[in-house]
Amino acid sequence: MLDFNAPEFLVVAIVALLVIGPKDLPKAMRFVGHWVGKARxxxxxxxxxxxxxxxxxELAEMEKKWAEENARIMRDYPPEKSLPAPVYDPSPEGAEPAMVEPEDMPPVMTEPPALKPGGDVEPAPKPKRKPRAKKAAS
Incomplete structure (x- = not known):
């Protein structure tokens, strides 16, 4: 942008003061400031x-690179060549098996929570109210 140093600005201010005059200088400065603001x-x-x-x-270029890399990975490692299914490794009693698939595990049975006959949730007790002060008879 414009580069003014102090001596150049001082010369411009003196010329503006002489040409425009001290009476109209504030109006001219507002006008110039308005247009400088619009230009900015x-x-x-x-x-x-x-x-x-x-x-x-840049985003389009990055998406293109990501698509190319994804295509390369899918080409090198297609879904058909995924890892082989895990094999159950029988181990001694009490030891954890190496890998167990969910279908190999026995189903886990849990009891549902006990419900009350009137409804499933017991209502919260109501808070007790403070007794009101008795009004004095006048």
Whole structure:
């Protein structure tokens, strides 16, 4: 952007004071500030739009690389060539088997929780109220 150092800014301020005059200088500075603000807003919008386009392009490139890598992995290791089924290893009494598939394990039976005859949940007791103070008769 524009690069002003102190001596250049001082020269511009003196020329503006001489040309515009001290009476109209505040109005001119507001006008210039307004347009500088608009220019910065347009530049900010342009920069954010450009950054979004770059980010989307990078994301598309990364998705393409991920798709290629996924295709390579699926080509090298297709689902048909998955690991062989685990084999039950009979071991001595009390020892855990090496690998057991769920269908090899006996079903586990658990009893359902006991329900009360009137309903399944006992209602919570109501809190006791504090006694009210008696009003004095006047």
């Amino acid at each position: 807003g347009v530049a900010r919008q342009f920069r954010s739009g450009f950054d979004n386009m770059v980010r989307e392009a």
